[in-house]
Amino acid sequence: MPALSRPPPSWDSIPGGRKPHPGDTYDDESERLHSSENVAFSTKGRITEQDLVRRRSQTSRAVAEAKQRIASALKMLREADGDPKGALLAGLESGFTVFRTAPPGQLAPFLPRIAEIIQRIHDGLNAQGAKIALVGSGVPGVPQNATAWVDGNLSENVAGLFSLGHDKMSEELPPVMERSGPIHLLEPGQIAWYIVHEATHRFAGTLDYQYSPYFEEVQEDAFTASADPEVAAAMEPAMLDRRKVRDPREFNGKDEQTYLGKQSNWYALGRRALMNADSYAQFVLTATGAPAPRT
Numbered sequence: 001m002p003a004l005s006r007p008p009p010s011w012d013s014i015p016g017g018r019k020p021h022p023g024d025t026y027d028d029e030s031e032r033l034h035s036s037e038n039v040a041f042s043t044k045g046r047i048t049e050q051d052l053v054r055r056r057s058q059t060s061r062a063v064a065e066a067k068q069r070i071a072s073a074l075k076m077l078r079e080a081d082g083d084p085k086g087a088l089l090a091g092l093e094s095g096f097t098v099f100r101t102a103p104p105g106q107l108a109p110f111l112p113r114i115a116e117i118i119q120r121i122h123d124g125l126n127a128q129g130a131k132i133a134l135v136g137s138g139v140p141g142v143p144q145n146a147t148a149w150v151d152g153n154l155s156e157n158v159a160g161l162f163s164l165g166h167d168k169m170s171e172e173l174p175p176v177m178e179r180s181g182p183i184h185l186l187e188p189g190q191i192a193w194y195i196v197h198e199a200t201h202r203f204a205g206t207l208d209y210q211y212s213p214y215f216e217e218v219q220e221d222a223f224t225a226s227a228d229p230e231v232a233a234a235m236e237p238a239m240l241d242r243r244k245v246r247d248p249r250e251f252n253g254k255d256e257q258t259y260l261g262k263q264s265n266w267y268a269l270g271r272r273a274l275m276n277a278d279s280y281a282q283f284v285l286t287a288t289g290a291p292a293p294r295t
Helices: 049-080 086-095 108-126 154-159 192-204 214-226 229-242 259-266 270-275 277-287
Strands: 025-027 032-034 040-044 131-135 148-151 180-185
Touching (some): 025 049, 032 049, 040 049, 040 180, 049 086, 049 108, 049 131, 049 192, 086 277, 108 192, 108 270, 108 277, 180 192, 192 277, 214 229, 214 259
Parallel strands (some): 131 180
Antiparallel strands (some): 148 180
16 A cells, blocks of 8 residues: 555645645555545534644544545455455455455455445545534533444434444345434544544444454554563463354344453454444555454
8 A cells, every 4th residue: 555644746736736734645556645625624512722723633634544545445446356365355354254254256245335335435535525523522412432423314313223223133234325414523533443434424324233343452462462472372362262253143233342342243243244334444444554453
């Protein structure tokens, strides 16, 4: 994947003589600029002017990174021709555990669905006026334990689906739909992972079947890599056993709050992962060079 931090050869070469935004990234291979320029930023709640400048800069960088990673993942999917290999296959296996159990000849039917979601978030984030709201203090109705969120669409609100969710015990995938309004970001959500996650909600109607244990697993890998060899050797069997793909019938449909609970559910997602927001965030990031948890 091209470097995520190189500016264009000359800002004067950009049409309209535009000024750079924080995190603007030029992709040499595609000769394309990834930027937050198109994004319509707004604020909700109380944010000091100093914090707003800092948060706007941080989010602009996250948007540019997310856009480049999304574009790179989409290109990899298009070039796979139904036969994913290398970094693409590693990303698919990390984000969608069904790719670790299905025979190679049965993987191709899953790819159009994934490519459709990635195309929709690519187009949505790059549309002029794509909306992101930075959320401060004093905002009522913030979802519990949220780092970011989008509002439900009218049909979801009427049917109560946004609060109750799709039948999480079913592997039948819900229809692809859009949700309304901006992507809301609390400060912890101002990274590329959450931009991708919320973009799949906003532009492709994904659900939160299960949140990924990705961050905890990467930290666990880093710890065992630096730990005393005897300590690492003692930890590793149980650690890797928790990451084995489980029978989808073991999925309990609950948003597990504990690390071990999340692991158990994550590896039993089955086909549900094809409509799970965190599955796309993990796929996009790991396919484009972010660390993948060892399995």
